[in-house]
Every structure is written in C-alpha cells, then in structure tokens.
Amino acid sequence: MRQEFAWIEHENKVYVTQGFREFGKPHAPVTILIQSIFDLYQDLSFFILRKKIFTTGQATEFEKSMVFLAGKRLQDNSRFDEDQYVGQGIEIVQIQGPVFKSQLAIKDVFLEQPLSQYLESVSVTPQIVAVYLTEALDRVSRGQVLHDHNRKIAAAIISSQGQLLRASFANNYMNKTLHAEVCCLQNCDYQQGCYLVVTLKPCRMCADMAWHWSGGDPRFEIFYLQNDPGPKAQGSRLEKEGRLKLLKSLPTNIDQL
Numbered sequence: 001m002r003q004e005f006a007w008i009e010h011e012n013k014v015y016v017t018q019g020f021r022e023f024g025k026p027h028a029p030v031t032i033l034i035q036s037i038f039d040l041y042q043d044l045s046f047f048i049l050r051k052k053i054f055t056t057g058q059a060t061e062f063e064k065s066m067v068f069l070a071g072k073r074l075q076d077n078s079r080f081d082e083d084q085y086v087g088q089g090i091e092i093v094q095i096q097g098p099v100f101k102s103q104l105a106i107k108d109v110f111l112e113q114p115l116s117q118y119l120e121s122v123s124v125t126p127q128i129v130a131v132y133l134t135e136a137l138d139r140v141s142r143g144q145v146l147h148d149h150n151r152k153i154a155a156a157i158i159s160s161q162g163q164l165l166r167a168s169f170a171n172n173y174m175n176k177t178l179h180a181e182v183c184c185l186q187n188c189d190y191q192q193g194c195y196l197v198v199t200l201k202p203c204r205m206c207a208d209m210a211w212h213w214s215g216g217d218p219r220f221e222i223f224y225l226q227n228d229p230g231p232k233a234q235g236s237r238l239e240k241e242g243r244l245k246l247l248k249s250l251p252t253n254i255d256q257l
C-alpha cells in the first residue's frame with residue numbers, strides 16, 4: 001500500500017493530509033481532507049473548498065462524488081512538492097485526519113438504543129427497518145437547536161442475522177458530507193451478508209462509498225424508502241447493477257406490521 005497525499009491551497013496556506021486508499025474502507029486522503037476542513041475550519045470551509053483539491057493517487061468514484069457534493073474541482077495523479085510551497089513562502093498545515101468530531105452526535109445514540117431493542121422482538125426485514133427509521137425521524141424534535149438544518153433522513157446497517165450494526169441520522173448541517181449513510185459506513189466495519197436501509201434513495205457519493213466499503217461484495221444491497229429524482233442520486237455503480245432497491249407496499253406504521 002502506498003501512502004498518498006491530498007491537499008488544497010488557500011490564502012498562502014496549503015492544507016495537506018496523508019493516508020492510504022484501501023479497498024473496503026470508507027476513507028481516502030481526499031475524503032479525510034474535505035471532512036477535516038469542515039470539522040476544523042468551520043468558518044473558512046466554504047472558502048477553502050472552493051479551491052481545487054489535488055491528490056497524488058487515482059481518485060475513486062466516492063472521492064469524486066464527495067468533491068462534486070462539497071467542493072469544486074479535483075485533480076488526481078498530481079505531485080506533491082513540499083519544498084516548492086516552502087520556497088514560495090506558503091505555510092504547510094498538516095491535518096491529522098480523520099477528525100470527524102461532528103459525527104459524535106448525540107442524535108446517533110438516541111436512535112440506536114430503541115431500534116436495537118425493537119429489532120430483537122420482530123422478524124427483521126428491510127421494510128420493518130425503514131418504517132422504524134421513519135418513525136424515529138418523526139420523534140426527533142426539530143428546531144430546538146438553533147439553525148439545525150440537518151436533512152430529515154435516517155439510515156441503518158443490519159447484519160445477516162437481523163442485528164443492528166449502526167444507525168444514524170443525517171448530520172450534514174455544518175459538515176456537508178455527513179449524510180446518514182456516511183455516518184453509518186464510517187463508524188462500522190463491513191460484515192458479509194449485511195445490508196443498508198435508508199429513508200431516501202442514496203446519493204451517488206453514499207452509494208459509491210457503500211460499494212467500496214463492502215469491498216465489492218456482489219451480494220451487498222441498499223434498500224430505500226423514497227425516490228430521489230435529483231441528479232446527485234443517479235448513476236452509482238450499485239444502481240447500475242440493480243442493487244439499489246426501492247421498498248414498496250409499506251404499512252404506514254409499526255403497529256400494522
């Protein structure tokens with residue numbers, strides 16, 4: 001495995017992170033850079049991420065999709081020359097990522113406990129999980145946190161034995177990358193036979209990250225409750241392979257199951 005760099009230059013500083021691109025892991029130098037800038041430089045992130053991002057490696061589809069969502073442009077297969085930056089008087093800011101402090105949301109805890117208790121009492125299907133997630137979303141009180149504009153989306157990873165491995169709400173108000181699926185995938189190791197349930201069709205970034213996270217397991221599937229006709233939700237690898245599945249004929253609440 002080769003160490004790779006990702007970096008972005010803004011106002012005489014170059015923000016650089018390094019890491020390994022590993023098949024089966026939902027992280028890569030480019031995603032660590034973007035997510036860390038949101039977490040570490042909240043006020044500046046909008047300006048920094050308007051600049052071009054460079055990486056020494058060959059960017060994966062989920063890295064490209066994250067740039068499409070949260071940044072502007074990406075140039076992969078670039079050369080990182082620290083001496084050249086120093087020679088130009090540009091400060092090098094090393095980012096030890098991933099930071100992900102914004103993923104440690106209390107909302108995650110709120111969601112997981114009742115869901116795992118509930119799943120122990122029923123025969124688990126993707127439909128049941130989807131209905132549960134919808135009801136959990138309805139129980140979240142909105143507007144108690146000032147400027148809380150997280151999208152109302154929830155996701156869960158369920159093992160082949162029907163156990164809850166991880167559940168999360170979208171947490172993307174400050175850090176645009178923290179879709180519900182990303183919060184699940186980046187906090188959970190892949191297990192053979194597991195599947196992902198989301199209340200809205202996953203965007204391309206999330207679907208491609210999930211495929212990568214699964215290590216390309218041909219049996220891995222994502223079930224979703226509502227369609228998203230927007231351009232960012234089209235064309236993922238899993239979709240092309242018929243492994244994004246729209247759930248149909250759902251009961252309106254858990255009591256009817």
Ligand SMILES: [Zn+2]
Binds near residue numbers: 179202204205206207
């Ligand atoms: Zn997404």
